[in-house]
Amino acid sequence: MRITEGSNYETVRDTMRRGREKMETLQNQAASLKKLNRPSDNPAAAAEVLRIRSDKAKVEHFQLNSKIAENFLVNTDQSIADLSDIVVRSKELAISQSSMASSSEETRRAVAEEVNQLFNQAVSVANRRVGDRSIFSGYKTQSPAVNSNGQYLGDRGQMMVEIGSDVFIALNIPGDEVFNTHPSPMSPDSQDHSEPGPDNVNLFNELQHFKVGLLAGDLDGIRDTLDRFDQLHGQLIATRAKVGARLQGVQYTNQATERQQISNSVLSSSLEDADMAQVVTDLNKEESVFKSSLAASKRLIQPSLLDFLR
16 A cells, blocks of 8 residues: 555656646746757757857858958959049040140140149059058058059068858959059069060059150150050959959858858757747646646545544
């Protein structure tokens, strides 16, 4: 008889304990709006949520790098566009002063003054900065790209940033590739002496030659600048196309990381967030089950001697 009563008490106690644990779990889910509060709730889901959170941190870092690269490339594109406008205006002036019919000493002096202003504008554009970093200086971002004479002071370093998993992109174009049509190797060891390359045209040198030709009245020299301005303009267009391709790559990669972020958020929500309608329904059901278990336990446990003495 004693063993039977002890077994009944154990059964009732286990039933009550399980009921309270289920109600406690549901109440925690209702309070936190999460169905995954501890790793023990669902070890596999907890591991997946941790992986998603780690991926989220990486994606946020990639998105920050993408914004930095996009800002740098947009400013680079605008600067090259401004240089292109300077070259186009210089060519227009060269055309207007290339013949005796449209050129005189007074007009050439006036145009020479405008060319001087265009030269200063080109120096200013070449030395533009994004924040505290020079756009066209290569790795020498704290130094201006050119001096007041248009001499290049930077190097050919390209700053690489990671905008996706194992996806790197250069956020800058060295000024030596922008201001010259055929830049020579900056390291003597890299020069190829087997055969000469095409003649290089430098933007700042050409503007100075044009100015000298105007002041000297050298019409043949002025005409010679027309083809060289065309070469410079073509180089700037090609460089803008390169910058545009990089911008497109940054934007495409950024869109891909955003889609990945959304996908991870949906998966994390499905694993971690509680369905409140289902939680409330289950909680009401467990409360009813618990009350029923209490009522049944009273009938299951037989009255004790004290009950008979009352």
